Amino acid sequence: MNALTLLGLLPLLGALLVSVIPNDQVIRIKQAALATTLLVALSAILMWFNFDAANTSYQFVQVAEWIPSFGINYAVGVDGLSLVLILLSVLLTPIVVLAGWNESEGGRWSAKVFYILILVLETMMIGVFAATDVFLFYVFFEAMLIPVYFLIGGYGSGERAAAAVKFLLYSLFGGLLMLASIIGLFVISSKNGGATFDITKLSEMHNYMSSTTQNLLFLGFFIAFAIKAPVWPLHTWLPDAAASATPGTSVLLLGVLDKVGTFGMIRFCLSLFPDASKTFTPIILVFAVISIVYGAFLAIGARDIKRLIAYTSISHFGFITMGIFAMTTQGHSGATLYMFNHGFSTAALFLVAGWMISRRKSSTIADFGGLQRVTPVMAWSFFIAGMSSLALPGLSSFVSEFLVLVGTFTRYPVAAVIATFGIVLAALYILIPVQKALHGPTTPGNENLADLNLREKIAIGPVLAVIIALGFYPAPLLNVINPASAHVIESQGFSDPLPSEGAGK
Amino acid sequence: MNPYNYLYVAGLLFTIGAIGVVVRRNAIVVFMCIELMLNAANLTLVTFARINGTLEGQVTAFFTMVVAACEVVVGLAIIVTIYRSRRSASIDDASLLKR
Amino acid sequence: MVFTTPVLNYAQLSPILIVLAGAVIGVLIEAFAPRNARHNSQMFISLLSLVSAFAATVSIRKQAGVDAAMNSVAFDGAAFLIQATILIIAVLAVFLIADQENFTALAAAIPGSQEERESLQKDLRVTEVYPLTLFAVAGMLLFPIATDLITLFVALEVLSLPLYLMAGLSRRRRLMSQEAALKYFLLGAFSSAFFLFGIAYLYGYSGTITLSGIQQSIVGGSGNDVFLLLGIAFLSVGLLFKVGAVPFHAWSPDVYQGAPTAITGFMAAATKVAAFGAILRIFYVAFANAEWQWRPALVIVAIITMLFGSVVAITQRDVKRMLAYSSIAHAGFLLAGVIALNKSGLDASIFYLFAYGIATLGAFAIVTLIRDAAGEVTDLNRWSGLGKRSPLTASVFALFLLTFAGIPLTSGFIGKFSIFSAAYQSGSTAILITGVLSSAIAAFFYIRVIVLMFFKDPVEDGTSVVLPSALTAIAIAIAAVVTIVLGIFPAPLLSFIESTAFFIR
């Protein structure tokens, strides 16, 4: 069987395994879930080693007829872009399982349901990135909402039901717009050489569209992705969802699911509608830049630590979007790498924040204080995660953020300049909570908080290690990403701007 | 006589019937108005049969009568039941189900 | 004038004849069999006749022709598919009807009277519901295959009259049930008057009562266009009334709510299939060449129907009313298939009808299970926390809601996709956009119910989930399985429909 399909099936099998374990053997359930996710992670790493980075076409391809009446195939394959994102998903999942060992306990339903949902979600995450058939992508895109919806609404805290509904409605709305566009594509393809959903074949279809059609179809896709990624002003679901979800769910939500949005922009918006992408680039850049600054300001003003992290993500997604639409290799590679790095730094932030909250029973930043003395390991973990979030050089986010900025600057200097102001704001939105929560005198109620236990240390360790390692040595990922980015830029008919002074005065 | 005039009459009858359904409260009267509409249709059919010189219209009219008779059976059964329950044949009284 | 002896092709009529025979036997049983033997024998006869009718349809599926009854009916691929769908739904509906808890013991008894109490004590059964069902089914089988206007009208009445009665058979809230019967009857009769009036004008226009004759007249263009106009308009009123399209929808929420739930399910599913079967045949066969006349009007009706159904459903507090408005919205979606007026529109409509019919029946079957001491509980507020009390029931209901909402991996999604793409293929961008928009609105209330069931705490008011009877359980299980299987592997059915569905002229 195809390696990629197998990878996607593994978590489902795990879910099946979990479902047959009796409800009262909670430990067994957790162990089974952890073992499955670890196995998936290892398999994905193995795939990464077998991936031929120099080859820009899809690899590990499998195509099987699914719904021949509509030309729909089960078609999967990965290029550098999707491989990186699949890696991100499957690496984060075991960490989430381990880090949120007790997350399932405050929920409406049993631990079993929780882990089944997580495992099903993992399958869908792999599927959504691996799909090379637009219809298949859409199916995963929509279907993955359901487990997340139940994870938020069933195991979250606070206004969890409302947040889950808001998340679902936003996403469904976007999804339906995309469905309209997909139908449009389908009809156009069936009128021009046979119905198909194959991404490669569909990317020829723009030749048969009027510019109005192309613009409309582009918007259908883009709005769906802009909701997912969240780009200002379609972001308001994210803080609510992130604040209500369990930390683990938030990690998957912000770390992986939202990446589907930015992934989709590259994979679908750009390649299917090159002309429309060009038309809308200025507007999108404006929105991206607004996201960067706006998200940062709202993060500065946030009182709740989870909302704060959510707003920082909005800012970061602004960077990613900007990098994508800058149409330079640096911007693209930076954006892709940013997706990966943001996954890890947000994961670290959310996990540590989750532990802080579960110990303190409050998510208000002001309730913390002086944690650096009480719980040094936890405080340090948060600090390093925060530093990564503000893109401190030497940590992974810096590389990607700088690539995005430099890549944008060569083509759209104004956008890059405004975005760069975001790095000052980033310093504020990280250091303010650091000061309030970690520094200062120990606030009453915090004196006896326990520091991270061994399990938590094991969970956060790899995340921080990845953050630091990729900061110094991003080559393993960049080597995979670069050919894919270059391919996208080239197929868009762009080439990187040459140094303006290179040829002499 | 111009057969089209029958069409006008039929149209008039249909309209009267339809308006009757809308304005009358008593279920029986409403039902009678519907019968009027059916008969307006019958008249139309017959007229067209005449105009077109084919028989189908008349055949249809016969079928309609049979069907209308069946409708009466069912309709009266329902109306009578509801009258027995409510002691009223006003269709406005039967408005529990709304919104 | 020469009368020819009618030549009947009994094989092609056999499904209808079998069902009618079953109905007649049922009447005889009602008349002669002892009271305590009636129920089981009636049920047996009903199922037997329905199943054999189904077998008969299947056995003659390859036959096609208009000569079954002197050009009065046509048997073709589309007819087979629709009849088969109706029969499958009818079998499932009989499973539900068999759970006699829903029905009054003595329909003639005055609500609250001594007579009624006695009949309840004696545990009497309204076994006449079985022959009524069979008569209705016979009408439904005839309606979509009728090719002349008389047969159409007779079939319409044969399917409607039993339903009027069945709507009044509820055991609880009998006043409402009777009111539903009255409203359904009066408005139904009112609309059939329009229908008949339309028949008269079409006859006047073309001088013939066969659909193919009308089509030829339209092609010939010799008739008086005013008659055609009036004919199409009045006929449409009758048809649109049956499917519950706005503004001819007003009966359906009231009747759906008042009728016994099993009957509501049967009505919502089977009537819709039959009526759309007829609409498709009439519009595709008779009126196709006059599309420039009726299409704009129908587009507007479809748009209003989709939007109205979705918007009003949001505010409903009664589950049956909510499903009624949802079925109005779905009528709008189905009209999109009529408007498409192409082969894919026909295929899509048939698939949609099958998927939607089965799911609707399943959803109403679930409604019959939620009860308190006074019978079914349809107030949505009292459904809150259902997921906690009975996770399986709630999950299956959620599944049906998701398929109504058109979430991928359910049959509803495939249906929606195929029907909208057919509509867009024929150039109806407006339908596509409205469809997507109203799907988004519709998602709002489906999700609200899911939230209610899963994310709200149960109210302790004696509402409970009864164990479904074996037959109900089977019906629900079949519906759920069909919904999922058609969501994941729709290809066999789709290609079967694609290769089978056609209209003979």
Add this chain to the structure above:
Amino acid sequence: MVTSNSLVYLIALPLLGATILLLAGRRADKWGHILATLMSASSFAVGLYQLSAMLGRSTEERAISQKLFSWINVASFQVDAGLLLDQLSICFVLLITGVGTLIHVYSISYMAHDENRRRFFAYLNLFVAAMLLLVLGDSYLNLYVGWEGVGLASYLLIGFWNQKPAYATASKKAFVMNRIGDMGLSFAIMIAFATLGTVSFVGVKEASHNASQTALTAIGIMLLVAATGKSAQFPLQAWLGDAMAGPTPVSALIHAATMVTAGVYLIVRSNFIFDAAPTAQLLVVIVGAITLLFGALVGTAKDDIKKALAASTMSQIGYMVLGAGLGPAGYAFAIMHLLTHGFFKAGMFLGAGSVMHGMNDTVDMRKYGALRKFMPITFVTFGLGYLAIIGVPPFAGFYSKDLIIETAFNAGGAKGIILGGAALLGAAITAFYMSRVMILTFTSPQRWDEDAHPHESPILMWLPMAILAIGSVTSGFLFARGDALAHWLQPVFGEHGAEHSEEHLFSPIVVSAMALVAVAIGVAIAVIKYQLSEVAATAPENVSIFTRIARKDLLQDSFNEAVFMRPGQALTRVLVKGDDVVIDGAVRGIGRTALGAGSALRTSQTGFARSYAALILIGAIALIAGIWVVTQ
């Protein structure tokens, strides 16, 4: 260029130290400080080894480089993790590791009673590593890593006692203001890449020959912004005073000797850009001149010994920036002043730490007085540093500062006179406020709090002070003799480096004389004001508006608060509110509209069959009308 594979040890050793200490946690409490000191010392040893190796090579081959690995490599954007050790960076390497090691030694004793001493040493090692990366990086992006790395270390060390909210705030302020400067560096790198296609020093230098002045000016200005942030130059100087919240050794190492001079390094390192961008160069000297006066003025009003020294640092770096901005003539002098300043200012800070150590951590000079008797060693070492900073021959500051003043005068025309005048005025004010510090602390009558028991510090503390004092005395002479440093650095600046300009406004002797007169005036005023008259133990309130402004750091914080902070906070509040009300409000509004529409349309379902019939009738008529309209 000669390649080497041992440069990395310079950085790796302290980095290893920091990593071990941070990961080991409390387990390293016993030996952490020793390990850290050893790591720093070994790095110094490697530096010395590299120096001797360098001396052994011919002038052209002195610069060596090491490529570690390919760091960021995307299409035309190629940055290696590479190190470059040349005549300029070796100066810094030795300063950082040398002074750094001394300060490590000092801190062993100074921090002995702090329960988190291990962590302190970890930060110190981290700082040393980052600072070495800053000066060793072979490209602007590598420099940037060190640049922010030292910012991080500085943040951690300023906030070392962050349990005090004010200290935590100070550290945050330092980081944020530094980030504004860092933004400038980002811009510079982006412009460099966009215009020149490379960000390595070698590459930019090559490309700058062909580049337009516009591009180079833009890069230069952005580099200047970066420098103002890191080196606490006007207008990003406000953080330095607050940074004194950190333990005193930190102030000595980071906020006097090394990190704050990184801006000067950056400008000097980018000499090829500034040489070709006169506008940017002009801005550099303006910033330098303003800051040297600004810092000096602030210094006159500070009663906190560390803040007075911090203001002095700001002012002295102003001199360096001024020197660096004067072009080829000034680079070497800027570096020379940087090095001598490293000695004397670090020494004085350590002295201040020693005083505080003896005075229960009091920092208010008005509570000092007459400490000469109780802390003789501190007095002597501090005094030597004092003589060096005010520029008394033959102490180090005399040589280095004099040369800058002289070069400033030689800048030509009005510019020369203004810059020279400013530098001269600065020298006078420096003499005044440093004398003030000296007098208030050591020679004036005692004004201690009752529980003060001043005593000399232990050897581990005074030994580093003594060594630095020796540096303060001798370094200037050593560097200036025969233009030794200038010649040494010349290959870095190209052919025209170190050449004295042809026209002399004043001869060197005259400049020295003027400087000495200025210093004498400054000292005299201080003596009259503080030695010869009574000094209040608490700062008088009824002072002139100028004093008040000076005490408030010339209103820099008030300005920043009024212009940036409060509007920023207001904007944040508006946006937070707006996000909820406007954007989310719009979303909720859509939901409410749908609900409202639903409720409104629901009313059409009246429950009366007759109204339904009416609806059907109307519908039928509408349908007919609709079809009619289309048909016509």
